Amino acid sequence: MSLQLxxxxxxxxxxxxxxxxxxxxxxxxxxxxxxMEARSSKLPAGIVCEAVDLGGVLxxxxxxxxxxxxxxxxxxxxxxFVAGSPRTHRPLTWRLAKDVGVPVxxxxxxxxxxxxxxxxxxxxxxxxxxxxxxxxPAKSILVGGDSAGGxxxxxxxxxxxxxxxxxPAALICxxxxxxxxxxxxxxxxxxxxxxMFVPELMASLMPAYCPGADAKNPYLSPxxxxxxxxxxxxxxxxxxxxxxxxxxxxxxxxxxxxAEATLEVWPKVWHVWQLxxxxxxxxxxxxxxxxxxxxxxxx
Numbered sequence: 460m461s462l463q464l465x466x467x468x469x470x471x472x473x474x475x476x477x478x479x480x481x482x483x484x485x486x487x488x489x490x491x492x493x494x495m496e497a498r499s500s501k502l503p504a505g506i507v508c509e510a511v512d513l514g515g516v517l518x519x520x521x522x523x524x525x526x527x528x529x530x531x532x533x534x535x536x537x538x539x540f541v542a543g544s545p546r547t548h549r550p551l552t553w554r555l556a557k558d559v560g561v562p563v564x565x566x567x568x569x570x571x572x573x574x575x576x577x578x579x580x581x582x583x584x585x586x587x588x589x590x591x592x593x594x595x596p597a598k599s600i601l602v603g604g605d606s607a608g609g610x611x612x613x614x615x616x617x618x619x620x621x622x623x624x625x626x627p628a629a630l631i632c633x634x635x636x637x638x639x640x641x642x643x644x645x646x647x648x649x650x651x652x653x654x655m656f657v658p659e660l661m662a663s664l665m666p667a668y669c670p671g672a673d674a675k676n677p678y679l680s681p682x683x684x685x686x687x688x689x690x691x692x693x694x695x696x697x698x699x700x701x702x703x704x705x706x707x708x709x710x711x712x713x714x715x716x717x718a719e720a721t722l723e724v725w726p727k728v729w730h731v732w733q734l735x736x737x738x739x740x741x742x743x744x745x746x747x748x749x750x751x752x753x754x755x756x757x758x
Contacts, residue, residue, distance in 0.1 A: 460726075460727060460741075461739065461740040461741060463738055463739050463740065464727060464728070464739065464740075464741060465727075467729075467735060467738065467739060468654050468727075468729060471654045471655055471729055472654050472655075474491075475491060475654075475655050476653070476654060476655055476656070476657065478491075479655075479656060479657045479659075479660055480657055483657050483659035483660045483662070483663060484660075484663045485539040485540075485541055485660055485663045485664045485667050485668075486541055486542075486572070486663070486667060488538055488539045488541055488542035488543070489538075489541055489542040491542070492538055492542040492543050492544075492547050493542075495547050496544070496546050496547055499546060499547050499548070499549055499550055499734070500546040500547075500549055501549070502521075502549060502553055503553065505523055505524060505557070506521055506522070506523055506553045506556060506557065507521070507522050507523070507524075508520070508521050508549075508553075511564065512589075513564065513566070513585065513586035513589035513590065514585040514586060514588055514589035514592070515585060516566060516567070516568065516582045516585050516586045516589070517567040518545065518564045518565055518566050518567055518586060519545035519546075519552070519563075519564070519565040519567070520562055520563070520564055521549070521552050521553050521556040521562065521563045521565065522556055522562040522563070523556055523557045523560070525560065526556065526560055526561055526562050527560055527561050528562070529595070529599055530561040530595065530599035530600070530601075530757050531561050531562050531563070531564055531590060531595055531599070531600055531601075532555055532556075532559065532561055532562070532563045532564070532600075532601045532602070532603060532753065533564050533566065533583075533586060533587055533590060533600060533601070533602045533603075533627070534548065534551075534552050534555070534563050534564065534565045534566070534602075534603050534604060534608070535565075535566050535568065535583055535602070535603070535604030535608035535609075535611045535612055535615070536548040536565060536566070536604065536605065536608045537604065537605040537606030537607045537608040537609065537633075537634075537731060538570070538606070538607055538608075539606070539607050539664060539667075539668075540570065540571045540576075540579060540607045540610075540664070540667070540668040541570055541571050541572060541667055541668070542570065543570075543607075543608075544567060545565035545566070545567055547734075548565060548605070548734065549565075550733075550734050550735070550736050550737055550742075551605075551733050551734055551736065551746065552565050554736060554743075554746050554750075555603075555746070555749065555750065555753070558746070558747075558750040559601075559750050559753045559754060559757070560754075561757065564586065564590065566582060566583055566586045568580075568582035568583055568586075568611070569582055571667050571668040571669075572667045572668070575668065575669060575670065576668055576669035576672060576678075576679065577678060579611060580611055580614050580615065580618065580678060583611050583614075583615045584615060584618050584619070584622075587600070587602065587615060587619065587624075587627075588624070591624070591625070596625075597624075597625035597626060597627055597628065598625075598627075598628050599628065599757060600627045600628060601627055601628055601629050601630070601631060601753055601756065601757060602615060602616070602627045602629075602630055602631070603630065603631030603632070603633070603749075604631070604632065604633070604635070605632075605633035605634055605635070605731045605733070605734075606633070606634050606635065606636060606702075606730065606731055607636055608633075608635075609632035609633055609634060609635025609636065609637075609706075610635055610636045610637060610679075610681065612630055612631070612632055612635065613630065613632065613635065613637060613681035613684070613686075613709070614677070614678045614679070614681055614684075616630060616681075616686075616689055616690070617677055617678060617681060617684045617685075617686075618678065620685075620688065620689075626688070626689070626690050627690055628690060628691075628756045628757055629690050629691045629692065629693070629752070629753070629756035629757075630689070630690055630691070630692040630693070631692070631693050631749055631752065631753065632692060632693065632694050632695075632706065632709070633694075633695050633696075633731055633733055633749075634695070634696050634697065634700060634702055634706065634730050634731050635681075635694070635696075635702070635705060635706055635709065636702055636705055637680060637681050637682040637705040637706070637708065637709040638680050638682045638683075638704075638705050638708065639661075639664070639665060639669075639674040639675075639679050639680040640674045640675060640680065641658070641661045643701075643702070643703070643704025643705055643707075643708060644704055645700065645701055645702070645703040645704040645705075645707075646658050646661070646701050646702075646704070647701075649699055649700060649701045649703060650701060652699035653699055653700050653701045653729070653730070654699065654729040654730070655729050655730045656700075656701055656702075656730065657701075658701055681709065682705070682708055682709055682712060685716070686712055686713050686716045686718055687716040687717060687718065688716075688718070689713055689716070689718040690718070690719075690756075691718070691719040691720075691721070691752075691756055692710070692713055692718065692719070692720050692721070693721045693723070693748075693749065693752045694706040694707075694709065694710045694720065694721065694722045694723065695723045695725065695733070695745055695748070695749070696722075696723070696724055696725070697724070697725050697726075697727070697728040697729055697730065697732060698724050698725065698726050698727070698728075699727065699728070699729070700729070700730050702730065703724065706722065706724075707722065707724070710722040721752065723745075723748060725741065725745065728741055728745075732745065733745050733746055733749075
């Protein structure tokens with residue numbers, strides 16, 4: 460364990476979890492993540508960021524000078540379906556562009572509560588279709604996301620399968636939310652250990668994102684979907700997260716369906732710790748694992 464890890468853990472508990480204890484409302488994520496943008500959006504020399512249109516959906520294209528042009532990563536940011544942007548996730552996406560060696564398209568999908576389910580998912584499907592129509596074969600596309608973006612990554616694969624579209628080469632899911640019923644035991648057993656969230660937060664998520672919907676709808680809770688034929692999928696999650704079992708159960712579901720799933724449960728880290736890679740050695744190490752997985756599965 461690095462010296463930085465316990466210090467950042469304490470900071471997150473003070474800045475984020477303390478607020479959610481007082482007011483467990485998912486909509487608090489928006490102002491919190493807006494504050495992140497100033498420090499998260501900085502890019503190193505050699506990384507080019509440009510706005511692009513993917514079938515009418517806005518996205519950021521991050522690339523390095525020596526990137527391949529015959530492959531890509533479609534990245535779906537987290538933020539509880541109500542917050543975040545491609546800018547908040549640049550500490551991860553620029554590293555993927557540089558180290559995997561392919562452009563990263565970070566989707567700026569529509570957010571709730573202004574745009575309820577399935578608006579965000581529809582945008583992700585549209586963006587993926589645009590990459591295909593732009594000449595990239597599915598076997599040369601990776602799709603990844605964190606938290607709500609991990610949920611959308613899996614829901615996207617379910618939609619592609621239902622619409623008889625080719626599935627991507629592989630999926631990358633970082634601390635994904637896969638069960639909107641909150642059925643995992645870690646939702647309660649990790650209530651205190653989780654550095655960021657409280658279980659009561661889930662009660663505000665469904666009304667904000669998908670009011671009146673069935674929590675077992677597979678496009679909301681991919682854990683209840685038919686994942687047979689899914690591409691190889693990497694899961695990374697922290698052992699102290701309330702969402703730990705969402706990843707563990709989803710990986711087990713893929714394996715039971717005959718799909719390849721790689722599950723990494725990291726000790727003592729918090730939700731989507733990879734975003735702290737600028738300061739956290741464990742964040743950079745986790746990204747190294749993601750890069751290795753991505754390079755193994757890109758055609």
